[in-house]
Amino acid sequence: MVKLDEYDLKLINFLLDNSRLSLSELARLLFLSRQTVKARIERLEREGIIQKYTIKLSPTFERKGNLIIVILETESPKKFEEYDEIVEINKITSKKYIIKILVEKIEKLVEIINREEFEVLDIMPVLESVERDRHFRVTVPFKCDYCGKEVVNEPVTYKYHNKVYVFCCKTCLREFKRMEET
Numbered sequence: 001m002v003k004l005d006e007y008d009l010k011l012i013n014f015l016l017d018n019s020r021l022s023l024s025e026l027a028r029l030l031f032l033s034r035q036t037v038k039a040r041i042e043r044l045e046r047e048g049i050i051q052k053y054t055i056k057l058s059p060t061f062e063r064k065g066n067l068i069i070v071i072l073e074t075e076s077p078k079k080f081e082e083y084d085e086i087v088e089i090n091k092i093t094s095k096k097y098i099i100k101i102l103v104e105k106i107e108k109l110v111e112i113i114n115r116e117e118f119e120v121l122d123i124m125p126v127l128e129s130v131e132r133d134r135h136f137r138v139t140v141p142f143k144c145d146y147c148g149k150e151v152v153n154e155p156v157t158y159k160y161h162n163k164v165y166v167f168c169c170k171t172c173l174r175e176f177k178r179m180e181e182t
Helices: 006-017 023-030 034-046 077-082 106-113 170-181
Strands: 066-074 086-091 096-103 118-125 156-160 163-167
Touching: 006 023, 006 034, 023 034, 066 106, 077 086, 077 096, 096 106, 106 118, 156 170, 163 170
Parallel strands: none
Antiparallel strands: 066 096, 066 118, 086 096, 156 163
16 A cells, blocks of 8 residues: 655645646645655656546547447456457446447447457447546645644645645744744
């Protein structure tokens, strides 16, 4: 199990929003050095957490073909990997799957679903598809570095001596600064 700290999770969320952010921009957003950000990204890639960077095209430029939803049962889901046309696999029970298949010709769909390893329960063409712009978010609970309370809303951050401190309110930040001055 890979241990991720708050900076790793923030880095992942920034890259989910925009995978083209430069190292300098990421470093500025995270209050870290470029070298640190680069090392963290390389570690996340090496450990398989970040597997690829991609783009989202407008619907005008999306792949041509027919999107088909198939509900099936199988003992060997590894067989799905043989087909590039299978664009999404969703396991719903121990043996049942909902898969999305993007095919240009119906013959390819027939080839996929006529496998002995699959028992097809239902086939449905997708007539219309609306994709919502939602991103996976990982929420990290923060505790105030001054009073210790859990930060409920947007945290107040303060960078001091290359360390980022998190506070629940401006009062805790002010008191922290006052404590640092003494």
